Amino acid sequence: MVVQSRSDAAITEVVISVRDAEYRIPELKPGEVRAFAARPRGESGVSVSYRIGGRLVEVPEEGYFENNPDYVVLVGLGNAGAEIDIATKTTSPG
Numbered sequence: 001m002v003v004q005s006r007s008d009a010a011i012t013e014v015v016i017s018v019r020d021a022e023y024r025i026p027e028l029k030p031g032e033v034r035a036f037a038a039r040p041r042g043e044s045g046v047s048v049s050y051r052i053g054g055r056l057v058e059v060p061e062e063g064y065f066e067n068n069p070d071y072v073v074l075v076g077l078g079n080a081g082a083e084i085d086i087a088t089k090t091t092s093p094g
Contacts, residue, residue, distance in 0.1 A: 001016065001023070001046075001074075001075065002034070002073070002074045003025060003034045003035075003036075003075045004032075004076050004077065005032045005033075006077060006083075007030055007052055007079050009030065009052055009079070010027055012026065012051045013026070013050055014028060015049045016047075016075060017047045017048070017061075018045070018046055019043070019045075021039065023036060028077065038073060039067045040065070041067065042066065042067070043065075043066055044065060045061035045062055045064060045065075046063050046065075047060055047061040047062070050077055050082075059082040059084070062084050069089075070088050070089050071086060071087075071089075
């Protein structure tokens, strides 16, 4: 999972939630990117909450991925909300 700040202000108290797990990031500076292995148990979506400028932003669960390295999850956090993109890696036959 990759979490990226798309804000011009610091983002704090980030909580990324997947099935049976939460991942916390105390602070993201403007433009900062963090990557970590998210391993849900079974099928999962992604929800996120964070603070920006003292305001709480909450995004309900969306998307679908599994505990499988073929899934790529990008969470972009901005002033007005979050964008969650989930894709699968493609491999060349060979």
